Amino acid sequence: MSAIEAEDLRASYGDGADAEVLKGISTSIPRGRLTVIVGPNGSGKSTLLMTLARIMAPSGGVVRVEGRDSAGLRGRELARLLALLPQEATAPEGIRVWELVSRGRHPHRGFWQPLGAEDHRAVEEALELTGCRELAQRRMVELSGGQRQRVWIALALAQRSPVLLLDEPTAHLDLSHALDVLDIGVRLTAAGKTVVTVLHDLNLAARYADRIIVVDGGQVVGAGAPTEVITPELVGEVFGVAALVVPDPETGSPLVVPRAQHGPAAVRAAVEAATDIGGAA
Numbered sequence: 001m002s003a004i005e006a007e008d009l010r011a012s013y014g015d016g017a018d019a020e021v022l023k024g025i026s027t028s029i030p031r032g033r034l035t036v037i038v039g040p041n042g043s044g045k046s047t048l049l050m051t052l053a054r055i056m057a058p059s060g061g062v063v064r065v066e067g068r069d070s071a072g073l074r075g076r077e078l079a080r081l082l083a084l085l086p087q088e089a090t091a092p093e094g095i096r097v098w099e100l101v102s103r104g105r106h107p108h109r110g111f112w113q114p115l116g117a118e119d120h121r122a123v124e125e126a127l128e129l130t131g132c133r134e135l136a137q138r139r140m141v142e143l144s145g146g147q148r149q150r151v152w153i154a155l156a157l158a159q160r161s162p163v164l165l166l167d168e169p170t171a172h173l174d175l176s177h178a179l180d181v182l183d184i185g186v187r188l189t190a191a192g193k194t195v196v197t198v199l200h201d202l203n204l205a206a207r208y209a210d211r212i213i214v215v216d217g218g219q220v221v222g223a224g225a226p227t228e229v230i231t232p233e234l235v236g237e238v239f240g241v242a243a244l245v246v247p248d249p250e251t252g253s254p255l256v257v258p259r260a261q262h263g264p265a266a267v268r269a270a271v272e273a274a275t276d277i278g279g280a281a
């Protein structure tokens, strides 16, 4: 069964046909798998996640989370099923890491209710999984961009919802930490959770995804296993980049290699050709 199903999902940031950003998305997110959403800047990926999480109300269509129509769920009920790490989260001024991560426990208790033993365990586990234990007493403002990002992931994990939506969780992370975050995603799916993440790096997407969903112009233009979806045609049509797609020699997952017509040699040749033309004129 699917963890999430969207049917003809629509969303707008204003009135009028031009304002529609999601233009009838129908897709399913398999339970217990890692699904990666890719697509060009501005294609609607964040809007899709926010609409699935009901941070943003859809203008049409249906979202079912764990079989339940999300429109009929109260905020706290939905938060117990699904956690969203938005692209740009802002921490309250002066807050320390432990306290911020503990806020992930709000859906499980009254706002003013003190944390119980289970809440403490969930926070500690989330800090451990994200390698943030040693940061627990630091203030968010003192951390590097990458450290902060891991704390935000810990906050989403502390919610202990079966479905986790992560909007570009590897932004600001160096390669090693990006791989760590995606490895956490795999570990979570091995434990039965459903993870959906937006990524820009097609090679990491292809390596980690059980399923890739490609969004372009507010519509799903491809979905399936990485080897089915990541093709030179798709990379050309959706991202406007001429590329070779070759199998990773170790894992077999598709590797996207931009063609030699992009890159310094090609740019220098073009500049030289333009200068020659200029000189001849």
Ligand SMILES: Nc1ncnc2c1ncn2[C@@H]1O[C@H](COP(=O)(O)OP(=O)(O)OP(=O)(O)O)[C@@H](O)[C@H]1O
Residues within 6 Å of the ligand: 013, 021, 039, 040, 041, 042, 043, 044, 045, 046, 047, 048
């Ligand atoms: N608050 C807003 N008000 C008006 N338009 C918005 C708002 N947020 C996003 N948009 C527009 O909606 C479209 C989709 O934006 P969205 O952030 O969902 O794209 P994205 O695929 O996540 O982009 P990126 O890869 O750059 O993060 C874009 O055209 C964007 O300009």
